[in-house]
Amino acid sequence: MSDRQYWLMKSEPDEYSIDDLERDGVEPWDGIRNYEARNNMRDKMNVGDGILFYHSRISPPEIVGTMEVASEPYPDPTQFDPDSKYFDEKSSEEDPRWKLVDVKFVQKFDEPVSRTAMKEEPALEEMVIFKRRRLSITPVTEAEWKKIHEMAGAEVK
């Protein structure tokens, strides 16, 4: 799997946390309503890609574990549900605007890696998360992936 790619995906733990994913095992990453984030899921991800799970909007924001892409892209069901806060009246079943992938729990870090710690690490200063403030799904390099695991004292999986 030499062509394995890596990603970072943000979630507010009040909405969906690493503990929720550990409990659920596999979960659709729904509710993404940003085109670039969608494009990453729809056009670039492959089953088996590694994903850093990032807790946002808490203090401190931190990487709390990892997951894996677990499906091909498919339409986000919440866009068709009028009762969902992610309902999109401009989308249709024939031409769905929003697609997502399923993610699978891999591991929870014993020592989460905070945004501050990441910022202080020179090897991570080029991370896309620091340049694209509001993008919730960003690419990660293999070197960054390994470095984060090292900082978490975790086995690279």
Added chain:
DNA sequence: GCCAACGTTGGC
């Protein structure tokens, strides 16, 4: 909880 940054919408 504030509010700057910034992606998106819609009038023209």
Added chain:
DNA sequence: GCCAACGTTGGC
């Protein structure tokens, strides 16, 4: 198709 207004994200 420009760009002001709007709405949301997310660090602090």
